[in-house]
Amino acid sequence: MPEIRVAIAGVGNCASALVQGVEYYKNAKEEATVPGLMHVNFGGYHIRDIKFVAAFEVDKNKIGKDLAEAIFTKPNCCAKFADVPHLGVKVSPGPIFDGVADHMKEPFNVYDPAEVKSVDVAQVLKESRADMLVNYLPVGSRNATRVYAQAALDAGCAFVNCIPEFIASDPAWSKKFEEKRLPVAGDDVKSQLGATILHRNLVKLCIDRGVVVEETYQLNLGGNTDFLNMTVEERLKTKRVSKTEAVTSLVPYDLPTRIGPSDYVPFLGDKKICYITLRGRKFGNLPVTITAKLEVEDSPNSAGVVIDVIRAVKLALDRKIAGPLISISSYAFKHPPVQVPDSVAKEWVEDFIRGKRKI
Secondary structure, X not given: OOOEEEXXXXXXXXXXXXXXXXXXXXXXXXXXXXXXXXOOEEOOEEXXXXXXXXXXXXXXXXXXXXXXXXXXXXXXXXXXXXXXXXXXXXXXXXXXXXXXXXXXXXXXXXXXXXOOOOOOHHHHHHHHOOOEEEEOOOOOOHHHHHHHHHHHHHHOOEEEEOOOOOOOXXXXXXXXXXXXXXXXXXXXEOOOOXXXXXXXXXXXXXXXXXXXXEXXXXXXXXXXXXXXXXXXXXXXHHHHHHHHHHHHOOOOOOOOEXXXXXXXXXXXXXXXXXXXXXXXXXXXXXXXXXXXXEEEEOOHHHHHHHHHHXXXXXXXXXXXOOEEOXXXXXXXXXXXXXXXXXXXXXXXXXXXXXXXXXX
16 A cells, blocks of 8 residues: 655654554554554555654754654653654644643743744645644644644645644535545544543443433543643633533533543643543432543553544545545544444444445
8 A cells, every 4th residue: 555644743742652653553463453453454554554754843852853753852751662763754843823822832842933933834745745734733722723724725635633623523624625625534532542432431321221411520630741731721612612512412411511621730741540420310210420530641542543543534535535534533533523422433434444435
């Protein structure tokens, strides 16, 4: 199969997990069950077919480094699980805009625009012949995300939106990609086994078993820069919408819900701890309470999902499919253009791989 040429916006912990994962699984056996992967072979594409060709960052300590080195540069704290060889991809200075909150300028070691000039993102994408741009900017990067999305359009490459800024699920933006005959997937990636997917399935279980859910909440703690960035509530508006709708969309009635990042605990590093509580009524109108705790390494938890998304987008490019990719977006993202139960989304993806579903 031809290689899949991928550019990355934001060389943080999630990018580190993705780049390491491609190296770690490059020799995965297709006939085996492989821990951490949903698909070793996705429509004919193996993980080793993914090649990184460009990267954009605002951290002056990462800019100019090879991507293989930049992914391990502080403040990144993603666990190292693969030795990544020199990739020949120099990290470029990307535009700042609102990608950096005031309280994150120092932790992110942001370059001085008077000393460093941002590259023309669209030009770099063209020169690197990128098939797609994966958006890993910090939560709250509304304007910066749209700058990168427009750059992808201008360069003629697809866009994968992993953060809770609405592009694929925004009719105006999805139309732009459709008009350019380019696919777009998003928004806000689900982890492989994360707080949202667990919460969704607990709620779905209650609904399917005749339990009326009266209220539910989800509290998340973490110690990486993602959680530090989200200590400012102003940057959390779309994040709360994305995570809340991912759960409430499964419930056929109004459900009091509170979901979102709760605190930054520095010594947790890249570890994320989630607490979920549901309260409801079962047979005889008697009460039932479910409580769950999930503890994971945060950044690698989404990488296996993104590896599938990248290959789905490449299939769409091969098949000349344009606009929002409904199947993989419903399967892999919290705020897709169409919300369906996860079991349905999984069937859609398998049908998409086989060519039985167009999008």
